[in-house]
Amino acid sequence: MKRATNVRGIEAAAAKRGPRLQPVPGPAPRPALFTAEVHKVREDGVMLGIGAKVVPAKLDPSVHPTVVEGACARHERVLVEEQEGGGLLVIGALRTQPTPGVDAAESYTIKAKRISLDAGEELSLSAQTAAVVLRAIGEVETYAERILSRAEGVHKIVGRMLRLN
Known part of the structure; x- marks a missing residue:
């Protein structure tokens, strides 16, 4: 008799809690x-x-x-x-390769119709002991052990003053 009373007590407690939760639907055949x-x-x-x-x-x-x-x-x-x-x-x-300008890598090839680099104060290109620096004050500096300049046609150097050595 005690057993029947306990079962009724459990049922009564469940009824007070409200409706049972619905079962969770099964997973979709393929993730969304x-x-x-x-x-x-x-x-x-x-x-x-x-x-x-x-x-x-x-x-x-x-x-x-x-x-x-x-x-x-x-x-x-x-x-x-x-x-x-x-x-x-x-x-x-999903990017799995290095991105130029973000990641360091062995080499990058950039193909474009036009490439523009815009620096507010200074732009420098360097490779070991050679460098070219463009400065916003209107100055271009080149540095290397040997600088070679060639032209098929006219090679023109213009300036108010040219100083050699």
Whole structure:
């Protein structure tokens, strides 16, 4: 008899606490956020390698196509979000290579139609014992053991005063 009373007491205490929590739904078949390899960049999006499949995806407007092209060339992975409608959206690239100006590396190659370096006070280029310094006061300094200047046509040196040695 004591046992039946205890069971009723437990049921009564549970009823006072309110409804039981609902069970947690099972995991989605694939996470909403995952990585993939870029196989090809197209005008309307990209082709991604996910497991053994190659599937199309769109680029998020915040992701510059050049970033994804670089990831494709370097075999870096991109961050992909699965949309509610079932489509895929590339939302970023996972940088696995050094970035010029941020990380030190063995070498960098910068290809561009035009490169502009803008320094407020001084810009210097140096390689071991040779250097070129441009200063905001209108001064250009070159330093090296040997300085060579060549011209196919006219080689013109203009100045109010030239001082040699």
